[in-house]
Amino acid sequence: MSAVSDRLPTFPWDKLEPYKATAAAHPGGIVDLSVGTPVDPVPELIQKALVAAADSPGYPTVWGTPELRDALTGWCERRLGATGFTHRNVLPVVGSKELVAWLPTQLGLGPGDVVAHPRLAYPTYEVGARLARAEYVTYDPDVFASDAAVAELDPAGMKLLWLNSPSNPTGRVLALDELRRAVAWAREHGVLLVSDECYLELGWEADPVSVLHPDVCGGSHEGIVAVHSLSKRSNLAGYRAAFIAGDPAVLGDLLQIRKHGGMMTSAPTQAAVVAALGDDQHVREQRERYAARRTALREALVKHGFRIEHSEASLYLWATRGESCWDTVGHLAGLGVLVAPGDFYGPAGERFVRVALTATDERVAAAVARLA
Secondary structure, eight states: OOOGGGGSOOOGGGGGHHHHHHHHTSTTOOEEOSSOOOOSOOOHHHHHHHHHTOOOOSOOOSSOOHHHHHHHHHHIIIIIOOOSOOGGGEEEESOHHHHHHHHHHHTTOOTTOEEEEESSOOTHHHHHHHHTTOEEEEEOGGGGSSHHHHTTSOOTTEEEEEEESSOTTTOOOOOHHHHHHHHHHHHHTTOEEEEEOTTTTOBSSSOOOOTTSHHHHTTOOTTEEEEEESTTTSSOGGGTOEEEEEOHHHHHHHHHHHHHHTOOOOHHHHHHHHHHHTOOHHHHHHHHHHHHHHHHHHHHHHHTTOEEESOSBSSEEEEEOSSOHHHHHHHHHHTTEEOEEGGGGOGGGTTOEEEEOOSOHHHHHHHHHHHO
């Protein structure tokens, strides 16, 4: 019997190590814009909520406290425009990455089942399919641009359709009519649609819309699930705080499975999430930080000869100099700046790099100076 790890691709970030060493040797130190990990402080009100709940000797519940479920449903209605939400429409998860990686398995998918995801995408969608021994296919998001185009999407064997808007890595945002078309197609063919919306609160030149908005789903949550995270909006990547929302039948089954697996968010983290979702001011302040870094990096990259595509939302700039992504990575590493090669996210990214906005103001200023 082969090990589970044999089903997985080579961990891509290992390939970046030599370039990281080059960038680190720069006299001014490395500016790491490769991984989108938050660097700004966790807001004080969230830290206080975590500390206040630190004396939690008992086991937490997988479904979360009633206060947490109230916070999740309230936020979905207030921020996403979702209607008719109850506690059965939400489920906390231990960070969004574990959900993405294990969802096909928890849905009972396996050989012969198909998982579809965008052709430029977060690698964990494919990893999830591989772990379940399911097949995976990619699609161009342009397929949702018209009724004629979506008719070309092959539903044979498909059990799970991933959307990602705003996109990681490209920052592309699917328009309202594109989302509506995707939901209608999935429902017509009996395919579960799961929309990864972890960057929804970081729209710059577009206003991202959730699949849970009634203008998209018609007020029904049947056959749709949205994935949300507090890692970027609230700087809680270290807390592993995320949740899913949508079809109560799907979430109910997942709740039972996750109970058996002990997949529970810690009690202090649950309290922190309640505080985070109840406050919008810290989100606005963090957006302002990222907006300023985005403006500075975008202008510097364009002046340096880059072209920026999409990038209307999320925490990344999708940039190209019209050459191999690895040539670009090498060029920037020589300047002490580390970025992610586009082919990490699929062959269609082979001439692009992903530039993260998640560096301190001082490090972003250093990158701008080096690109001048």
